[in-house]
Every structure is written in C-alpha cells, then in structure tokens.
Amino acid sequence: VDMLARDGGRAAVEGLRAADLRHYLHPFTDSRALAAEGGTRIITRAHGPYIWDAEGRKTLDAMAGLWCVNVGYGRQELAAAAHEQMLELPYYNSFFKTTTPPTVRLAERLAALTPEGLNHVFFADSGSEANDTIVRMVRHYWALEGQPERRVIISREYAYHGSTMVAASLSGSHMHSQGGLPLPDFDHIAPPYWYGRGRDMDPAAFGRSAAQALEAKILELGAGRVAAFIGEPIQGSGGMIIPPDTYWPEIQRICREYDILLIVDEVITGFGRTGRWFASEHYDLKADLMSLAKGLSSGYIPISAVMVGDRVAHTLIEKGGEFFHGFTYSGHPVACAVALENLRIIEAEDLVGNAAHTGIYLQGRLQELADHPLVGEVRGIGLLGAIELVQDKERGEFFSPQGEVGTRCRDHCFQNGLVMRAVRDTMIISPPLIFTPAHVDELMEKARLALDLTARDLA
Numbered sequence: 419v420d421m422l423a424r425d426g427g428r429a430a431v432e433g434l435r436a437a438d439l440r441h442y443l444h445p446f447t448d449s450r451a452l453a454a455e456g457g458t459r460i461i462t463r464a465h466g467p468y469i470w471d472a473e474g475r476k477t478l479d480a481m482a483g484l485w486c487v488n489v490g491y492g493r494q495e496l497a498a499a500a501h502e503q504m505l506e507l508p509y510y511n512s513f514f515k516t517t518t519p520p521t522v523r524l525a526e527r528l529a530a531l532t533p534e535g536l537n538h539v540f541f542a543d544s545g546s547e548a549n550d551t552i553v554r555m556v557r558h559y560w561a562l563e564g565q566p567e568r569r570v571i572i573s574r575e576y577a578y579h580g581s582t583m584v585a586a587s588l589s590g591s592h593m594h595s596q597g598g599l600p601l602p603d604f605d606h607i608a609p610p611y612w613y614g615r616g617r618d619m620d621p622a623a624f625g626r627s628a629a630q631a632l633e634a635k636i637l638e639l640g641a642g643r644v645a646a647f648i649g650e651p652i653q654g655s656g657g658m659i660i661p662p663d664t665y666w667p668e669i670q671r672i673c674r675e676y677d678i679l680l681i682v683d684e685v686i687t688g689f690g691r692t693g694r695w696f697a698s699e700h701y702d703l704k705a706d707l708m709s710l711a712k713g714l715s716s717g718y719i720p721i722s723a724v725m726v727g728d729r730v731a732h733t734l735i736e737k738g739g740e741f742f743h744g745f746t747y748s749g750h751p752v753a754c755a756v757a758l759e760n761l762r763i764i765e766a767e768d769l770v771g772n773a774a775h776t777g778i779y780l781q782g783r784l785q786e787l788a789d790h791p792l793v794g795e796v797r798g799i800g801l802l803g804a805i806e807l808v809q810d811k812e813r814g815e816f817f818s819p820q821g822e823v824g825t826r827c828r829d830h831c832f833q834n835g836l837v838m839r840a841v842r843d844t845m846i847i848s849p850p851l852i853f854t855p856a857h858v859d860e861l862m863e864k865a866r867l868a869l870d871l872t873a874r875d876l877a
C-alpha cells in the first residue's frame with residue numbers, strides 16, 4: 419500500500435497535486451497545459467526498475483529516470499554511504515588548500531576508469547555545470563597558449579548539453595528560442611542523423627559527409643577562431659542518433675588537422691549505458707575533455723565531473739595560475755562517497771557486461787517491432803534503443819507536424835505501466851543497467867500494446 423494512501427488516502431493525494439499546481443514550476447513543462455490536464459502524477463517510491471505513484475500504480479521505468487538510474491532504484495548501499503559520510507563529514511570545500519578523502523578517492527578512480535590520457539578531474543553538480551566549466555576552461559586554455567582569439571565552440575543541431583546559458587548555447591536551436599540565445603561564439607553543424615536526413619546516401623558516405631560539415635564550418639569561421647568541437651558520442655535527447663561508423667574517425671581527423679580540441683559529452687553514454695564503460699571506447703575517441711554526470715551517482719545525488727586530458731591540464735597547471743571558477747559543492751564529500759559506492763556496485767555486479775549482454779537481447783527483440791505499421795526504423799546499442807514512428811512506412815515519411823504521435827504513444831505507455839520517452843516521434847528506451855531478459859520481455863509486450871493503441875487512434 420502506498421505511503422500517501424496509508425496516511426490519508428485520496429484527499430492527501432489531491433491536496434498534494436493541488437499544491438503542486440499552485441507552487442511548483444516544473445522543468446521543461448507547459449504549466450497551463452499541465453493544469454488543464456489535471457496536474458501531475460506523484461511518484462512516491464521505487465525499487466529495481468519499477469516506480470510506483472501515489473495511487474499505487476506500478477510502472478516499468480524503461481528510461482531509468484532521466485537516463486541516470488544505472489544501478490536501479492532502492493540501493494541500500496548508496497543510502498548507507500551517504501549516511502556514514504554525513505555523520506563523518508557532511509561538507510567541506512576544496513577552495514582553501516583543502517580536500518576531503520572521498521573527493522580525492524573519486525578523482526583517482528575516475529582517472530583510472532576513463533579512457534587513457536584523461537587524468538585530471540574538476541567536479542561540479544550537474545551536466546550543465548560540467549559543460550559550462552569546460553567552455554571556460556577551454557577558452558582559458560587557448561588564452562594561456564597565446565591564442566585568445568580561439569573562442570568559438572562548434573556543436574551540432576539536436577545536441578543537448580544542458581540548460582544554463584552556456585550549455586543551452588551549446589545545444590541545438592530547439593534550445594535557443596527563449597532568453598536571447600545562443601551567446602556569441604557558439605556555432606552548430608548538422609547532426610549525423612542518417613534516418614532523418616541522409617537516406618538518399620549510403621550510411622558510410624553520409625557519415626563522412628556529416629563530419630566534413632565540421633571542416634566546412636572551420637574554414638568558414640577561420641581555424642584561428644575555433645577553440646573546440648563538442649559532441650555526444652551518441653546523441654541522446656536529440657533522438658538517439660547513432661552516427662555511422664565513418665563519422666567519428668573523420669571528426670577526429672579534422673580536429674587534429676586544425677588543432678581543435680575535442681570535447682566528448684558522455685553524460686548519458688557514460689558508466690555502462692552502451693555496454694562499455696564509456697561510448698568513447700566504441701569509437702576509439704581520444705577526447706581532450708569529457709563531461710560526466712547522471713550514471714556517476716546513478717542519480718541518487720547530484721554530482722558531475724569534467725575529465726581533463728593531459729594536454730589541457732598541463733597548460734592549466736604549468737601556466738595558468740588561479741582558475742577563477744568553482745562551485746560551493748565542487749567535490750562535495752557526500753556526493754563523492756555515493757558516487758564511489760555506485761561505481762563499486764557497477765563493477766562488482768558487472769553491470770557494464772550486463773548492459774552488453776542484455777543489450778543484445780533487447781536489440782534483437784526491438785527488431786521484431788520493425789514489422790509494425792507505424793515503425794520506420796528501430797536502432798540501438800547496449801541498453802539504448804529508439805523506435806522511429808512514421809506516417810508512411812514504405813517511404814519512411816515522418817508525421818507532420820512532428821511530435822504529436824510520439825506524445826500520444828508515450829501517454830499510452832504511461833497508462834499501461836511503462837515509461838518510454840518521446841523525442842519528436844522517436845520513442846526512446848534507456849532502462850537501468852540491472853535489466854534482465856524478463857524485463858525486456860515485459861517492456862516489449864507493453865511497447866507493442868502502446869504502438870497498437872496509437873495506430874488505432876490514427877485509424
């Protein structure tokens with residue numbers, strides 16, 4: 419029985435929902451529409467890959483929250499790690515020639531876990547802050563190197579790097595319509611979205627040509643003005659865009675040729691999501707800087723990290739003096755203790771291996787949906803999956819306007835005990851890494867039902 423139901427039943431739940439509408443401005447939410455639809459669903463508890471709402475309904479969370487609860491819900495060990503650290507030392511900062519044991523341990527652990535050459539860490543509290551930190555650090559680096567004109571960061575359409583002014587500027591134009599964005603010196607190229615934009619070409623040729631858009635942009639701006647290129651190895655909230663294998667080698671060649679720093683945003687793809695510790699391993703990416711968040715603590719506590727490669731770290735340390743940047747909670751001891759315990763669990767339970775193995779099963783079963791009349795393409799890697807809903811299956815024509823059918827399908831999922839997310843009309847799957855084949859079967863059954871109900875609505 420749900421806690422709220424137990425402590426006062428329906429009236430308590432309705433009271434909470436009314437207060438939510440009165441006082442709480444939700445992120446990425448149309449508050450008026452939310453009110454018109456009767457308010458929010460109140461999530462009260464969770465265990466493993468399941469969440470429960472105040473009405474007691476159980477839902478399979480195939481999004482791991484917001485792509486973050488890698489070890490699944492209800493981990494006593496993480497609560498214990500936070501509890502012990504809070505009693506021992508709840509807070510101290512790293513500003514005053516000071517540090518705390520979990521902070522150092524986590525920095526050391528991340529240097530060992532991440533790809534070769536990323537040996538220094540700067541801590542922050544969210545993916546957005548990590549990316550803000552990177553932009554300041556990169557510009558500071560070039561100034562120290564005597565090239566202060568190198569300020570432009572090139573990113574991509576459909577990118578999502580966060581919601582602060584800088585992180586939203588890094589993100590695609592869908593993030594620029596409010597607040598006077600992008601800030602100066604942020605530029606964008608097209609994404610390597612073969613299904614959406616490149617089907618008249620063979621994928622390998624499309625991948626190369628999408629990467630060469632970077633070279634064209636560099637030549638347009640002048641290489642002397644470009645500081646860095648940033649990309650998610652696989653674009654997550656832009657629609658689970660997996661680039662053709664030809665894409666990243668060509669991007670890396672171009673970055674090297676023009677001496678441009680490569681920033682890899684592994685906020686979603688890090689910590690096992692794709693069946694390797696980092697998606698960079700699939701593509702042999704040699705990043706100069708890397709942003710990490712989400713799976714670092716499995717979402718149990720806010721923490722993010724910037725991995726800084728030897729090249730940038732050397733200049734910052736040898737020539738930099740003081741870097742005027744840092745947050746009250748940079749390297750927070752409780753967050754670091756929880757992250758350390760989370761990494762221990764991922765390793766001890768071989769959740770990266772499970773993401774690879776169960777991932778193969780998931781990808782196989784997802785392919786079964788390819789015969790559904792609404793489905794244009796399914797794709798995925800590890801425990802990431804995407805289902806493209808289309809108006810015309812044969813010609814692969816998208817719905818117009820995009821987004822309505824995806825939202826409808828998502829609502830059917832919710833009503834039938836499944837969380838999938840819709841990006842435009844692409845349905846996204848990113849479950850906890852503890853997923854078993856039985857969970858995949860449950861997911862597939864509910865996903866097919868939601869697709870059938872969506873198709874029925876359209877008929």
Ligand code: PMP
Nearest residue numbers: 544545546578579580683685686
């Ligand atoms: N980068 C990527 C790739 C993300 O997916 C996100 C969040 N979804 C962010 C950065 C921003 O992270 P946060 O919401 O913690 O600021």
